[in-house]
Amino acid sequence: MVSMNHREPFIRAENLRRYFLMGHEVVHALDGVNLTVEKGEFLGVTGPSGSGKSTLLHLLGGLDRATEGHIWVDGRDLSAMDENDLAAYRRKEVGFVFQSFFLIPTMTALQNVEFPMFFARIPPAQRRERALHLLERVGLADRRNHRPTELSGGEQQRVAIARALANDPAMILADEPTGNLDSRTGAEVMSLLQELNAEGRTIIIVSHDPAMIAYTRRRIRLLDGQIVGDE
Ligand SMILES: Nc1ncnc2c1ncn2[C@@H]1O[C@H](COP(=O)(O)OP(=O)(O)OP(=O)(O)O)[C@@H](O)[C@H]1O
Ligand SMILES: [Mg+2]
Known part of the structure; x- marks a missing residue:
């Protein structure tokens, strides 16, 4: 067990490696990443296609496991978690946003927002109330019954x-959240993320669009699975 003294950063990745075996070839998607992120940061991850951005985000979010190395979040080692713990971690600690939205097509906006609370066993009335509040928060209360x-x-x-x-x-971990949006709509989404960050939420966003990345407060750059810049 790692020491959990108060100087431990919120996220700490150490010598993170993710290798994929493709036939006889090994792809080094992440190749020794060291990274610390403090609570409340707004971090942008940039780099060319194939540099390991999504792989890093997946590891941080517990969607995938490292081949080597460790990630501690709030002092807990993700690589030491079993599948149940990791599922609970994803459900409670992480909010994912993807380029292609991944909304459930048969559900209304309200039902889509309620959906994760079902798995967290929040009672129905409370689920509805919170989902409505969140739709208001993103300016869409009047669209709640739209699919x-x-x-x-x-x-x-x-x-x-x-x-x-x-x-x-x-x-919140966001992988190219503005990738399918025009630049004005993308800017609106980035402003919303910026507001959520100002409220204290830690946000990590992957993007190769400089205009979108400009909203973040710190940027790291990946190349061939390694961090080559941090500003
Ligand atoms: N499941 C997988 N199996 C095999 N190789 C993979 C897998 N996932 C990713 N890779 C490889 O790992 C490398 C990094 O992929 P990753 O998806 O992290 O890149 P990326 O920086 O997000 O790129 P993009 O900007 O195109 O989304 C790539 O070479 C990719 O082909
Ligand atoms: Mg990607």
Whole structure:
């Protein structure tokens, strides 16, 4: 067990490696990443296609496991967690936002936001109330009964952000959240993330769009699975 003294950063990745075996070839998606992130940071991850950005985000979010190395979040070692602990970690501590929204097409905006709370066993009335509050928060209370196909791309992403907030996670991990949006709508989504960060939420966003990354307060750059810049 690692010491949990008060100087431990919120996130600490040490010698993180993720290798994929493809036939006889080994792909070094992440190749020795060391990173600390403090609570309340707004971190941008940039780098060319294939540099390991999504892989890093997946490891931080407990969607995938490292081949080597460790990630501590709030003093807990993700690599030491069993599948149940890791699922609980994903559900409670992390809100995910993806480029293609991943809303459930048969559900309304409200039901999509309620969905993660179902797995967290929040009682129905409380679920509804919180989902409505979150839709208000992202400016979409009047769209609550729309299904994803009845929403614009920017609106769908804002529903996805409300859903990411459902279980009040300490951090939001966003992989190219503006990748499918025009620049004006993308800027709106970034401003929303910026506001959530100002409220104290830790946000890590992957993007190769400099205009979007400009909203963050710190940027790391990946190249061939390694961090080559941190500003
Ligand atoms: N499941 C997998 N199996 C095999 N190789 C993988 C897998 N996932 C990623 N890779 C490889 O690892 C490297 C890093 O991939 P990753 O998806 O992290 O890149 P990225 O920086 O997010 O790129 P992009 O900007 O195109 O999304 C790539 O070379 C990719 O082909
Ligand atoms: Mg990617």
